[in-house]
Amino acid sequence: MKQNRKSIILGVTGGIGSGKSTVSSILKELGAVVIDADVISREVVEPGKLALEELTQEFGKDILDDWGQLKRKELAALVFNDENKLRVLNSIVHKYVAKKIKENVEEQLLKQTKVIVIDAPIPIKNGFLDLCDEVWTVFSLMEVRIERIMKRNGMTYEEAVSRIQSQISDEEYLSIANKVINNNADVKLLRKEVEIQFARLLR
Numbered sequence: 001m002k003q004n005r006k007s008i009i010l011g012v013t014g015g016i017g018s019g020k021s022t023v024s025s026i027l028k029e030l031g032a033v034v035i036d037a038d039v040i041s042r043e044v045v046e047p048g049k050l051a052l053e054e055l056t057q058e059f060g061k062d063i064l065d066d067w068g069q070l071k072r073k074e075l076a077a078l079v080f081n082d083e084n085k086l087r088v089l090n091s092i093v094h095k096y097v098a099k100k101i102k103e104n105v106e107e108q109l110l111k112q113t114k115v116i117v118i119d120a121p122i123p124i125k126n127g128f129l130d131l132c133d134e135v136w137t138v139f140s141l142m143e144v145r146i147e148r149i150m151k152r153n154g155m156t157y158e159e160a161v162s163r164i165q166s167q168i169s170d171e172e173y174l175s176i177a178n179k180v181i182n183n184n185a186d187v188k189l190l191r192k193e194v195e196i197q198f199a200r201l202l203r
Contacts, residue, residue: 006112008201009105009131013123013176014138015167017145017152017160019183019190023138024119026194033113035104037097037120037128044096045070051096058088080166090122098127105131115201122168123176134201137177139170144184 010032014020028034044051047068055075056064063075079085101118108116120128129135140148142164149160174180179197183190 005109007109007114007116009116009118009133010201011118011120011123011128011132011135012138013120013128013135014140014173014181015145015170016121016163017148018138018140019148020119020121020138022183022187022190023136023181023194024117026191027115027117027198030115030195030198032115032117032198033108034117034119035101035108037101037118037122040097040100040104041093044093044100049096051093054092055089058092059085094122094124094127098124101127102131115198123173129176134178135176136179136181136197137173138181138183139174140183 010027012020012024012027014023024034024036043049045055046052052064052070055070059075059078063071063078065071075089079089101120105116105118118128118132123129123135145164146157146160149155149163150157153160153163155163181190181193181197
């Protein structure tokens with residue numbers, strides 16, 4: 001842990017269907033302040049924001065609807081099979097997300113918040129890995145994740161597999177973990193494990 005600081009900054013990450021958001025919800029119930037990168041990524045592309053202006057310059061005005069809002073599905077379809085376009089999209093959005101996360105963390109540090117959680121599906125280096133004292137990767141078996149995604153998102157088996165495969169690999173998620181939180185059973189077991197690890201952090 002960083003010296004001379006009363007706050008602990010915890011990173012929570014994991015692929016779609018792993019239960020990352022559930023872990024963050026439990027941490028919030030235990031008293032942590034959660035900074036949600038997904039929420040921030042939606043905020044930074046709202047009309048009038050610099051990220052949206054950059055995206056429009058890069059991908060054209062067709063990605064906007066009549067009210068100037070970002071058409072997410074159209075943009076996703078545009079970059080889905082083009083690695084270069086996806087890289088450009090991510091570099092623009094991540095830059096602004098990282099900036100906002102850092103601002104939120106600074107705000108909580110000033111308040112001397114005991115545990116600050118950064119919940120990020122994509123473990124970006126700046127604005128996540130460089131800030132965290134410890135990283136938890138929430139891990140679930142492939143079939144468990146597929147079942148959850150199908151149930152939650154109303155997707156077919158093939159669509160769920162495609163979503164999982166579009167993200168970084170399990171190996172990459174696990175390689176950055178200080179602690180792996182396994183989530184293959186029910187939420188009671190998950191909660192117990194999170195409570196144990198949270199108590200360890202506070203010691």
